[in-house]
Amino acid sequence: NAGVTQTPKFQVLKTGQSMTLQCAQDMNHNSMYWYRQDPGMGLRLIYYSASEGTTDKGEVPNGYNVSRLNKREFSLRLESAAPSQTSVYFCASISQDGVGTDTQYFGPGTRLTVL
Amino acid sequence: SQKIEQNSEALNIQEGKTATLTCNYTNYSPAYLQWYRQDPGRGPVFLLLIRENEKEKRKERLKVTFDTTLKQSLFHITASQPADSATYLCALDMLNQGGKLIFGQGTELSVKP
Numbered sequence: 001n002a003g004v005t006q007t008p009k010f011q012v013l014k015t016g017q018s019m020t021l022q023c024a025q026d027m028n029h030n031s032m033y034w035y036r037q038d039p040g041m042g043l044r045l046i047y048y049s050a051s052e053g054t055t056d057k058g059e060v061p062n063g064y065n066v067s068r069l070n071k072r073e074f075s076l077r078l079e080s081a082a083p084s085q086t087s088v089y090f091c092a093s094i095s096q097d098g099v100g101t102d103t104q105y106f107g108p109g110t111r112l113t114v115l
Numbered sequence: 116s117q118k119i120e121q122n123s124e125a126l127n128i129q130e131g132k133t134a135t136l137t138c139n140y141t142n143y144s145p146a147y148l149q150w151y152r153q154d155p156g157r158g159p160v161f162l163l164l165i166r167e168n169e170k171e172k173r174k175e176r177l178k179v180t181f182d183t184t185l186k187q188s189l190f191h192i193t194a195s196q197p198a199d200s201a202t203y204l205c206a207l208d209m210l211n212q213g214g215k216l217i218f219g220q221g222t223e224l225s226v227k228p
Binding site: 004 | 124149156157158159160161164204206213214215216218219220221
């Protein structure tokens, strides 16, 4: 199993450009999450999807949109990138099957710079 | 809203000593508290989970305590090694919140030989 994969690993954008960050998991997990990580701020939840077909806002959703394409894939889109969106973006997934507690499995991250 | 703080941004200790990291939270009591390790350039990796009705949990050289009265969790690494150097994150799991976690800002541990 590859676990959680993210593409691209690095990206540089100019202000106003758009892009989509891709995330996929092969663990048959129900729930998926997008976080951003900034120095001294910890991980902050942008959007999450509790199950295929549903998405909800997290703590910092402004400037982002998401799509839960199927059970495996959860993408994050920046429609008009701003320098404040320079960050490291992590995707994570959990089973949420109700059997027990679930810990989050994280991808390797996407390092985004907006000039 | 829920707030979680890790007491130190950085902690430097000598190899062989015990590292103790602190995580404090406010407001609602979480159902579970989780600890993750993050190495530079990588995503966090789960280490331990402790439930609100558990006082202590151990895994090899790791020990976590959970005091719901003090609203605090302590994370200990005994007989620390340079390979333990990393950033450690605590996270609150509120239960019935769609699996969402609230993360602290992390403590960067450096173990010197």
